[in-house]
Amino acid sequence: MKLKIGVIGSGGDVEQKNGEKSQEIGKEIARMGCILLTGSGPGLPYEAVKGAKGAGGFTVGISPASGLQEHAERYKFPTEFFDVLIFTGFGLKGRNVPFIRTCDGVIVVSGRIGTLNEFTIAYDEGKTIGVLKGTGGISDSIKDVVKKSEKKGGKVIYEFNPKSLVRELVRILQSAQEVTK
Secondary structure, eight states, rough: OOOEEEEEOSOOOHHHHHHHHHHHHHHHHHHTTEEEEEESSHHHHHHHHHHHHHOOEEEEEEEEESSHHHHHHHOOOOOTTOOOOEEOOOOHTTTTHHHHHSSSSEEEEEHHHHHHHHHHHHHHHHOOOEEEEEGGGGGGGGEEEEEEHHOOOOOOOEEHHHHHHHHHHHHHHHHHHHHOO
């Protein structure tokens, strides 16, 4: 079965350097034969979707909306470049639990409070999480959040290079798959 990698991060304005790094993450996820998942919104995760599609990858968006019309009109979320959109009808925060639970691993790029919510779900769920260092936002604070947490959670890895981050995350996830076979 193919690994499912979620990309979480800033849904707002995209700085060019972080947009390029996000696209590289998406390309590498596709090159590694994995499926890319996002919360179906705009911003850095969507840049990863574009990168994955450009490299022939398969992309899935987990939407907060009840259907396509609400997805596009109420949330103003994109539809292009997604192979599949799954409509939860749970709203922005409510869709985060099924989105993160569907992922085998998660990659964090920058981000704000919504990204922190997704990260804490992934950490609590024991997911393997890759953090792209040097992108600002929540990703630059995660090490402190984990250090101050009293709860043991998922494995967190940190890298500056998008390709190296994806490759290490996939290596860890594949090793875990081998153990469960």
